[in-house]
Amino acid sequence: MSLVQYSDSDSDPEPQSNPSPPSSKKTHPNPTTPSLPPLPESFHDLYATATRVSVQDDPNLHDGRVRIIPHIEGNWPTHVYLQWYPCVEGQGLLYNTLVQCGIDISDRSENQVHSLLISDLGVKLPLHISLSRSVVVRTEQRFELTDALENAIKESGVLSFYIQPDRLYWSSNYEKTRWFLVLGVQKPKNDELNRLLKVTNDVLARFGQPPLYAAPLAQGQQSSSSPRGPDGSLVEDFSECFHISLAWSLSEPSAKDRERIDAINLGALREKRVGFDVVRVKIGNTRTYIPLNTRW
Numbered sequence: 001m002s003l004v005q006y007s008d009s010d011s012d013p014e015p016q017s018n019p020s021p022p023s024s025k026k027t028h029p030n031p032t033t034p035s036l037p038p039l040p041e042s043f044h045d046l047y048a049t050a051t052r053v054s055v056q057d058d059p060n061l062h063d064g065r066v067r068i069i070p071h072i073e074g075n076w077p078t079h080v081y082l083q084w085y086p087c088v089e090g091q092g093l094l095y096n097t098l099v100q101c102g103i104d105i106s107d108r109s110e111n112q113v114h115s116l117l118i119s120d121l122g123v124k125l126p127l128h129i130s131l132s133r134s135v136v137v138r139t140e141q142r143f144e145l146t147d148a149l150e151n152a153i154k155e156s157g158v159l160s161f162y163i164q165p166d167r168l169y170w171s172s173n174y175e176k177t178r179w180f181l182v183l184g185v186q187k188p189k190n191d192e193l194n195r196l197l198k199v200t201n202d203v204l205a206r207f208g209q210p211p212l213y214a215a216p217l218a219q220g221q222q223s224s225s226s227p228r229g230p231d232g233s234l235v236e237d238f239s240e241c242f243h244i245s246l247a248w249s250l251s252e253p254s255a256k257d258r259e260r261i262d263a264i265n266l267g268a269l270r271e272k273r274v275g276f277d278v279v280r281v282k283i284g285n286t287r288t289y290i291p292l293n294t295r296w
Contacts (some may be wrong), residue, residue: 041240074139080149080200081131082276084244091117091124093269094246097168101181102266103247113181113249127244129163129185129193131279133174135209140221142283144205152199153279153290154270160277161192165269166208168261170244170253179252181261182243183269193242194235196279213238 057217086094092276094117098105101116105115117126167186173180201211253261 024261051122054072062121075136076139078137079130079282081128081130081280083126083128083280084119084274086125090272093272097264097266097269098247100115113247116207116245129244130212131196131241132204133210133212135204137207137283141207142179146281147202148203149200149281150290152203156195156199158192158292160274160275160292161188163188163193163275164271164273165266168264168266170258170261179249180245182245184243187239191235194238195286197238198235204270206244216223251259
């Protein structure tokens with residue numbers, strides 16, 4: 001892992017030859033002026049994954065998980081997503097939600113439900129909304145795919161936007177080898193999630209990759225007033241599919257587990273606004289950040 005590099009302009013200024021004498025009058029910082037610049041997008045990725053301790057697929061090293069995409073030379077696991085790094089308040093609301101679900105985030109035994117809020121080292125982890133499946137691209141496709149996504153997202157005209165949590169439920173991966181406790185989200189005002197999904201699906205299709213969702217939930221309910229992509233085609237409505245994963249399990253939840261989750265009142269978490277202004281593309285261990293034109 002490399003350290004963040006800073007330009008020469010960020011170095012300390014040279015001392016003045018005739019410094020002014022210190023003043024005895026106390027000064028106070030302007031409360032409206034931020035004391036530090038915002039962290040770069042790459043900062044939250046520094047500790048987002050554990051250190052690899054083996055080049056072999058060993059489930060014993062990953063809480064029993066089996067890798068769906070095997071390590072093959074020339075293949076690059078790829079994922080397009082939106083990232084949420086919760087603030088202290090948001091993290092507290094999420095912790096309380098897991099407690100209500102009966103999940104002990106400190107229990108790392110194989111048969112338990114595992115939290116996605118913190119790493120094995122106790123470091124807070126970023127959460128995400130997927131805009132693609134975990135797919136595989138070849139070495140020679142990496143830069144072409146990244147460029148295609150950057151151009152398509154820019155041309156889509158999607159601006160930065162907010163979402164709000166909606167409900168809790170259990171959902172499995174495509175292979176049904178893991179089950180996730182997920183936080184569904186309310187449809188954003190200008191349908192940004194569906195529009196970004198269409199852009200991503202369209203680009204990945206050109207590289208022979210499957211879409212994230214195969215068929216719209218609201219099939220047949222589209223109208224002439226439905227959102228359209230840059231090419232004029234209708235944007236399908238997958239609003240009920242978008243979610244944020246909070247925990248995972250190797251065992252399918254029982255009917256009783258599902259009923260308990262359904263009965264949980266999200267309270268203040270449902271009023272939480274989460275903003276997104278960057279689309280992330282992860283190819284192997286390389287991350288590319290595609291900014292959205294901002295509203296704020």
